[in-house]
Amino acid sequence: DAGVTQSPTHLIKTRGQQVTLRCSPKSGHDTVSWYQQALGQGPQFIFQYYEEEERQRGNFPDRFSGHQFPNYSSELNVNALLLGDSALYLCASSLLDRGRDGTEAFFGQGTRLTVV
């Protein structure tokens, strides 16, 4: 089992550019969540995708958008990059199962984005 995989591991972009980060969930999982972790902070929830739709969203601007594909993999897109978008972006996968405890979220190793 490969676990949650993210690509790329590191990325450097210039202010104003756009970036796409990718995530493959753990085998058997159907839900993908994205988190932003600024230096010295805890992860902040960006949004969650299930059945190819955004089902929950945190307090992030519309510059942050996502997509989930039929194979459950997901992309995070950030437009018009700001210096403040520099962070570790974490993807987490889980199995959504309403009415039961469900499963905990498994995290990938993250993508370190630096905006210069």
Place this chain on the structure above:
Amino acid sequence: AQSVTQPDIHITVSEGASLELRCNYSYGATPYLFWYVQSPGQGLQLLLKYFSGDTLVQGIKGFEAEFKRSQSSFNLRKPSVHWSDAAEYFCAVGAFGNEKLTFGTGTRLTIIP
């Protein structure tokens, strides 16, 4: 709104000593509680979780945590730390166990010989 407070930003303990990391949460219903560990530049690894039942939960690497509803706390403990336990520890609260997680700001653990 749910929130998590980890009052200790940085803790230093000697190898072999006991450890307790504090976590207080605010949540309107019965919370789902988690402790994650993060090594430098890495993702998060789940140490343990509490959904329901026994309020003392055992996790990996010899860690345990106790849910105290009356104190809104979920403190992490280990009887004897190892140098490899040096890392950042995050407490998190969520609903249903797989929806949005709210994390604390973390506690950095340093181990001295």
